[in-house]
Amino acid sequence: MHIIINILSVSCLLMGLIFFIGGAVGIMRMPDFYSRLHPAGKLDTLGIFTMVAGLVIYNFHHLSLGVVLLSIKMFLIVFFVFLASPTATHSIVDAGMRAGLRPWTKKKEKE
Amino acid sequence: MKFLGLVIVCLTGGLLLYGTMDLPNWGDPASPASTHLSDYYIEHIVEETQVPNLVTAVLADYRGYDTMFETAVVFCAGLACFLLLRDFRPGKDRYYRHIPTGVMLHFKNPDTRMIPGNEFEHMDKDWVPSDIIIKTVCRILIPFIQIYALYVVAHGDFSPGGGFQGGVIFGSSLILMAISYNLKTLLKRVTEKFLSMFAATGVLIYVGLGVLAMIMGGQFLDYGMLAPLVPWDPGHIRALGMLGVEIGVGIAVMSVMVIIYVNIVSEGRHDEGL
Numbered sequence: 001m002h003i004i005i006n007i008l009s010v011s012c013l014l015m016g017l018i019f020f021i022g023g024a025v026g027i028m029r030m031p032d033f034y035s036r037l038h039p040a041g042k043l044d045t046l047g048i049f050t051m052v053a054g055l056v057i058y059n060f061h062h063l064s065l066g067v068v069l070l071s072i073k074m075f076l077i078v079f080f081v082f083l084a085s086p087t088a089t090h091s092i093v094d095a096g097m098r099a100g101l102r103p104w105t106k107k108k109e110k111e
Numbered sequence: 112m113k114f115l116g117l118v119i120v121c122l123t124g125g126l127l128l129y130g131t132m133d134l135p136n137w138g139d140p141a142s143p144a145s146t147h148l149s150d151y152y153i154e155h156i157v158e159e160t161q162v163p164n165l166v167t168a169v170l171a172d173y174r175g176y177d178t179m180f181e182t183a184v185v186f187c188a189g190l191a192c193f194l195l196l197r198d199f200r201p202g203k204d205r206y207y208r209h210i211p212t213g214v215m216l217h218f219k220n221p222d223t224r225m226i227p228g229n230e231f232e233h234m235d236k237d238w239v240p241s242d243i244i245i246k247t248v249c250r251i252l253i254p255f256i257q258i259y260a261l262y263v264v265a266h267g268d269f270s271p272g273g274g275f276q277g278g279v280i281f282g283s284s285l286i287l288m289a290i291s292y293n294l295k296t297l298l299k300r301v302t303e304k305f306l307s308m309f310a311a312t313g314v315l316i317y318v319g320l321g322v323l324a325m326i327m328g329g330q331f332l333d334y335g336m337l338a339p340l341v342p343w344d345p346g347h348i349r350a351l352g353m354l355g356v357e358i359g360v361g362i363a364v365m366s367v368m369v370i371i372y373v374n375i376v377s378e379g380r381h382d383e384g385l
Contacts (some may be wrong), residue, residue: 012232089250094242 005060012054019047031095032104041089045082051076160349162268170273171353175332179317181275182360186314189367193307198379206234230240233295235383241292249291256284264361274357278364285365287370294377294384303381306366311362320355356380 026039056071135142152169161195162168170178205218207225210232218224264277289297321332329336334352338345354380 080252083248083252087245091242091245094245 002061005057009054009058012050012057016047016049016054017051019043023047034093034100034103036091037089041085045085047077048081083105135214142144152385156241160353161347161351161352164268164270166271167273167353168349168358171267172334172349173355174307175321175356177358182314182317182363185367187311187365189310189370192371192374196374196379197381207231208234237292243324245291249287253274253288256287257281260284260361260365262299264357265354268353275364277357278361281361281365282323282368282372285369289372289376294373294382297369298381301369303370306370308369308375309362309366313359313361313366316354316359316362320352320359323367326351 020043023039023043026043029037030036031040050076055075059067059071120247123129139145152165152173156165156168157163160168160172161173182287203219203221205221205224207216207217207218207227208214208231210230215234216231240304251265260277260281262277263272263280264274264297267277285297285301308349320334324333324336325331327336327339334349337352338348341348341351344351373381373384377385
């Protein structure tokens with residue numbers, strides 16, 4: 001039983017790690033402001049979900065009411081990040097559009 | 112004058128640096144704090160105060176004076192911000208928007224004004240169309256942020272947190288309202304009078320608890336003397352006293368945060384801003 005829990009939680013954590021690395025690489029490699037926000041917003045949100053899911057599964061080594069409450073609180077964190085992170089990305093993009101920043105296109109580079 | 116200020120700042124900084132020479136080294140095991148004080152705290156806090164969180168016990172009970180004056184410093188910061196920035200002169204230009212058509216009116220004469228109603232509304236100079244996504248999400252999130260802030264204040268003596276942190280979280284929820292809607296929406300709900308009263312009330316709660324302990328026959332801020340006031344749970348009186356103090360700190364910090372934000376963002380005019 002313990003081995004199954006360990007495998008599940010470690011695989012979740014590893015998945016989150018992959019998402020976070022992808023996000024970090026994306027922020028470095030993407031060409032402009034708007035496309036950089038894409039990995040920053042999306043992969044961080046998903047990475048947090050899988051990371052916290054891994055930690056919650058790890059909690060189930062000692063099942064009790066306190067642990068269940070703790071797990072619910074951890075999932076609440078994920079819930080609020082899911083609400084807040086896309087909204088923050090949206091407002092940043094909005095501010096960029098209002099400030100007049102043009103999205104990057106391939107044509108521009110050829111000229 | 113500027114030169115004089117520079118000299119004073121350099122002198123004060125030099126004196127402070129000179130003063131640090133007498134302090135013990137980082138993590139010095141032979142320093143007085145590490146030899147007597149920390150051991151005493153770790154061994155005696157739980158039996159003396161019944162508070163499981165040592166940090167809160169040290170901050171709010173053993174060093175109650177220190178935290179009280181910290182709260183007073185926060186209050187003074189809000190007061191200084193108000194005195195320096197608040198501008199009671201009416202703004203020169205006024206902008207109104209005709210809601211059905213979106214036409215903008217610009218009044219340059221400071222004496223003419225219009226009562227905003229169903230057809231016209233006040234408008235900021237750098238007004239942007241309100242974004243329904245941001246507004247809705249902030250409306251959903253703000254109550255949860257406030258509940259979390261109260262949770263942090265109330266759990267100060269059991270888990271990490273306390274008055275300062277809870278107050279900052281609560282203040283930030285109000286600031287989020289000003290950012291997602293506009294400054295007028297915030298000031299309609301949380302007026303300046305309310306904020307100033309609350310900033311003073313927070314400090315008053317802290318000092319009042321100390322004075323109450325004196326009246327009950329103890330020393331200033333000696334929460335143990337308040338035990339007759341809570342006959343149902345006299346064992347945890349020190350934890351309850353700390354909770355009361357933390358509530359005072361939280362109220363003061365919350366209102367000072369909002370006062371500073373509002374004054375800076377509207378340049379003291381309290382009419383428009385971020």
